[in-house]
Amino acid sequence: MTQIRQDLFTGNMVIMASGRVRRPSDFRNIEKKKDVLEIREDCVFCPGNEEEVPAEVERIEREGLWRVRSVPNKYPILDNNCKDECMYDLHSCIKGGGFHEVVIDTYRHNGNFFNMDIQEFFDYLSILESRYNSLKNKENVEYITIFKNYLREAGASLEHPHSQILTIPLIPPNIAKEIDKAKIFFDENGICLHKYVMDYERRMDKRIIHESGSFMVMAPYASLYSNEVVIIYKYDKRFENISIDEIEELSMILNKLFTRMYNFLGDFPFNMYFHTDPINIEKSNFYRWHIHITPKKGTMGGFETSTGICVNSIRPEEVASALRWL
Numbered sequence: 395m396t397q398i399r400q401d402l403f404t405g406n407m408v409i410m411a412s413g414r415v416r417r418p419s420d421f422r423n424i425e426k427k428k429d430v431l432e433i434r435e436d437c438v439f440c441p442g443n444e445e446e447v448p449a450e451v452e453r454i455e456r457e458g459l460w461r462v463r464s465v466p467n468k469y470p471i472l473d474n475n476c477k478d479e480c481m482y483d484l485h486s487c488i489k490g491g492g493f494h495e496v497v498i499d500t501y502r503h504n505g506n507f508f509n510m511d512i513q514e515f516f517d518y519l520s521i522l523e524s525r526y527n528s529l530k531n532k533e534n535v536e537y538i539t540i541f542k543n544y545l546r547e548a549g550a551s552l553e554h555p556h557s558q559i560l561t562i563p564l565i566p567p568n569i570a571k572e573i574d575k576a577k578i579f580f581d582e583n584g585i586c587l588h589k590y591v592m593d594y595e596r597r598m599d600k601r602i603i604h605e606s607g608s609f610m611v612m613a614p615y616a617s618l619y620s621n622e623v624v625i626i627y628k629y630d631k632r633f634e635n636i637s638i639d640e641i642e643e644l645s646m647i648l649n650k651l652f653t654r655m656y657n658f659l660g661d662f663p664f665n666m667y668f669h670t671d672p673i674n675i676e677k678s679n680f681y682r683w684h685i686h687i688t689p690k691k692g693t694m695g696g697f698e699t700s701t702g703i704c705v706n707s708i709r710p711e712e713v714a715s716a717l718r719w720l
């Protein structure tokens with residue numbers, strides 16, 4: 395049976411066509427990780443080669459050695475060379491550039507989200523929070539995006555585990571769309587859409603993977619990608635104000651979640667990205683920051699490209715039941 399579902403937060407449409415694969419485990423066609431050295435002499439992100447990348451902006455050390463650090467991206471998506479708004483007869487370009495940093499997730503070349511321990515996730519999240527708060531004070535920042543590409547199929551160009559943090563001089567369309575939808579819902583119903591969905595999912599008890607004091611982990615009802623997961627922060631507070639206790643809580647969640655995903659899917663390519671509140675607008679009480687984890691398999695086919703409707707062959711209910719923990 396197929397079913398067309400629509401996402402409340404984006405309006406995106408997806409066809410659930412679970413008959414197109416036999417079982418959820420059919421996704422597991424990716425080899426498990428091969429042995430990789432902890433430190434590689436020829437890797438620019440490994441300890442010992444710090445001089446080969448632009449000068450570091452921040453690090454976290456333990457026992458006199460850096461564990462995680464952030465450096466300017468040598469090949470930035472946005473730089474600060476475009477200072478003027480350009481108007482042509484027909485087209486235009488928007489003023490303002492951005493600051494783009496690479497966060498080296500761990501000093502271990504063979505580290506990855508599937509084998510990082512809670513302490514490593516804690517250091518990783520701590521530097522993200524710190525860089526976010528620092529970049530917020532730069533010029534022309536309307537939004538800060540944090541994302542990670544894991545493996546080449548998901549857009550990673552270097553093997554050493556890393557993430558990216560980038561300022562943008564505007565509110566990106568995907569964020570604007572989510573906030574607009576949440577605002578309309580709030581105006582019509584007087585309740586935060588994220589809160590409403592979390593309450594609903596608790597009652598349904600089909601798509602929640604885990605819930606802790608400050609976070610809910612779930613397989614979204616209209617997941618665009620097979621095995622997609624979202625982690626929602628439950629309260630009305632900005633990402634940059636996350637407490638140390640909450641960083642610890644989130645570290646435990648990421649450690650457990652990725653271990654369970656590895657057992658279910660093997661070593662799979664994925665994107666992980668944060669959706670946070672725009673910098674210069676007052677914190678709204680109708681939007682909660684959250685993290686998307688979207689496994690990548692295959693590319694958009696003709697159907698998806700031409701219609702804008704995705705096809706997902708694994709139901710989120712099956713994903714939640716495979717990954718759930720108490």
Ligand SMILES: [Zn+2]
Pocket residue numbers: 433434437438439440502503554
């Ligand atoms: Zn390395």
Ligand SMILES: [Zn+2]
Pocket residue numbers: 572669684686
């Ligand atoms: Zn989102």
